[in-house]
Amino acid sequence: MSELPVAVVGAGPVGLAAAAELVERGIEPVVLERGSEAGAAVAEWGHVLLFSPWSELVAPAAGRLLAATGWRPPADETYPTGAAWASAYLRPLAAALGERVRLGAEVVGAARRGRDRVVDAGRNSEPLTVHIRHRNGREERLAVRALIDASGTWGTPNPLGGDGLPALGERAAADRITYRVPDLAEEATRERYAGTHVVVAGSGHSALTALVALGGLADQGTRVSWVLRRGTVGDAFGGGDADQLPARGALGSRAKEAVTAGRVRAVTGFRAEAVERAPGGRLTLVSAHGARIEGVDEVVALTGFRPDLSWLSELRLELDSTLQAPTALAPLIDPNVHACGTVYPHGVRELGHPEPGVFLAGMKSYGRAPTFLAMTGYEQVRSIAAALAGDRAAAERVELVLPETGVCGGTGLLEEPDTAAVGGCCAGDVEPLALAAPPAGGSPGSCPLR
Structure with a gap:
C-alpha cells in the first residue's frame, strides 16, 4: 500500500x-x-x-x-x-x-x-x-x-433548539433564521436587519462578533436580544486583557461594551423549545420553562x-x-x-x-x-x-503551546438555567431587562421579553 x-x-x-x-x-x-x-x-x-x-x-x-x-x-x-x-x-x-x-x-x-x-x-x-x-x-x-x-x-451548525435538536417550528421559520454571522457590509443584508428586533443565540466568538456588528445598527432602530442557555453571563465575554490573543480579548471587550451601553440586552437561562410565528410573520421564542421572547423579526443562531x-x-x-x-x-x-x-x-x-x-x-x-x-x-x-x-x-514530539484565553474553569455548570434570576434574566454588570408579567400558567422562572 x-x-x-x-x-x-x-x-x-x-x-x-x-x-x-x-x-x-x-x-x-x-x-x-x-x-x-x-x-x-x-x-x-x-x-x-x-x-x-x-x-x-x-x-x-x-x-x-x-x-x-x-x-x-x-x-x-x-x-x-x-x-x-x-x-x-x-x-x-x-x-x-x-x-x-x-x-x-x-x-x-x-x-x-x-x-x-x-x-x-x-x-x-x-x-x-x-x-x-x-x-x-x-x-x-x-x-x-x-x-x-x-x-x-x-x-453542520447546531440548531437553535436547546436540546440539540431543532426547536418546534424552527424549520418552518427558516426564512427568518440564519446560522451564520451576517455580513452587514452587504447592503441587502444591512437592510434586512436595520430597524428590526434581532435575537442572537450563542455564547461563543461567532455570537460575540454578531453582537458587535448588530449592536452598531442601534442608531437605525435595531434592537438586539442576546440569548444564552447558561444561567449567568459569567465569562462569556472572555478574558479581556488577560487573553494571550489580544484580538480575541478585544472582541469580548467590545461585545461587553455593547451590552453595558444598552445596544444589546441579555437573556440568560433560556433554552429554546419552540418558535411560534404570528399572523404578521414575526416570531416568538418559547423556552422550556415557558419564558417568551416576543416580536422577533430575525434570529441569528450561533450555537456551535x-x-x-x-x-x-x-x-x-x-x-x-x-x-x-x-x-x-x-x-x-x-x-x-x-x-x-x-x-x-x-x-x-x-x-x-x-x-x-x-x-x-x-x-x-x-x-x-x-x-x-x-x-x-x-x-x-x-x-x-x-x-x-x-x-x-x-x-x-509534539510541543505546541497555545495562547490561553484568560478564562479559567469549565463552562458546563454555567449551562444550568438560573431560576433565581427572576428579577432580571441578566447577570453581573449587565443592565437587567424590563420584564413583563409571566403568561398564565408560566413557570416561576419565566422571563418574558417584549
Whole structure:
C-alpha cells in the first residue's frame, strides 16, 4: 500500500497543510474538495476578521512550499479576514500543490476495500477506499493507504433548539433564521436587519462578533436580544486583557461594551423549545420553562457546530460519547472541565482510531468542542504526516503551546438555567431587562421579553 496516495478530505487550511506536510515527506496526497475552489468554506465567512495574526495562520510546511514559488507572506502581525486568508494564502497554496488538489469532488463514503465494518480479516492488509461523487455526477472509488479527514464542521451548525435538536417550528421559520454571522457590509443584508428586533443565540466568538456588528445598527432602530442557555453571563465575554490573543480579548471587550451601553440586552437561562410565528410573520421564542421572547423579526443562531460522521459509518472510529471527538483527545478539550483555554500538546497518538490509517484532524477532530485554532490543526497534521512516513520520534514530539484565553474553569455548570434570576434574566454588570408579567400558567422562572 506504500505506493498508494493519502486521501485528504477538505481543501481548507488544515487539509492543505496536511498535503504540504505529506509532500515534504515524499508521500503523495490527493486533496478532495467538494467546493469549486480551495478554502470554499472559509470564503463563506469571508467578512469576519480572524483573531489570529498572519504569523499563526501559515502552516510551516505550507510556507516552505509556497516560498519555492516566490510567494511572500503578509506582514506577521496583521489580521486578515476570512476572504483575505483564502485569497492570499489558501488558493496560492492549492495552486502550488497543483493536480494533487481535486475540486468539485465530494467524498460520500469511506471503507476498507471489500470489507464492511463488521469484518476483521484484512483490515491491516487491504487499502481504504474513498467513494467520490464529482460535480458532473460521475462516481469514483479511490484506493488509498490512509485517510486524513480535515473536512471541518462548517456545513453542520447546531440548531437553535436547546436540546440539540431543532426547536418546534424552527424549520418552518427558516426564512427568518440564519446560522451564520451576517455580513452587514452587504447592503441587502444591512437592510434586512436595520430597524428590526434581532435575537442572537450563542455564547461563543461567532455570537460575540454578531453582537458587535448588530449592536452598531442601534442608531437605525435595531434592537438586539442576546440569548444564552447558561444561567449567568459569567465569562462569556472572555478574558479581556488577560487573553494571550489580544484580538480575541478585544472582541469580548467590545461585545461587553455593547451590552453595558444598552445596544444589546441579555437573556440568560433560556433554552429554546419552540418558535411560534404570528399572523404578521414575526416570531416568538418559547423556552422550556415557558419564558417568551416576543416580536422577533430575525434570529441569528450561533450555537456551535458538530461533525458530520455519516460518510464514515463503515470505518471503525473510537469517539467520545459526549463530544464525538477521538477518545484520547476528548479529555483535553472538554468544555465542561477545560481550564484557562490551555490545550495540552497532542498529535497522532491522540488522533488515531482502531481503523488503521484513519485520522480526524482540524476542527472535525474537536467534535462538538469549541475554540479551535489553526495552529492546533497544523501541528496535528505535522504529527500525522511524520507517522505515515515512519518517523515515529517526530510524530510523538509534539510541543505546541497555545495562547490561553484568560478564562479559567469549565463552562458546563454555567449551562444550568438560573431560576433565581427572576428579577432580571441578566447577570453581573449587565443592565437587567424590563420584564413583563409571566403568561398564565408560566413557570416561576419565566422571563418574558417584549
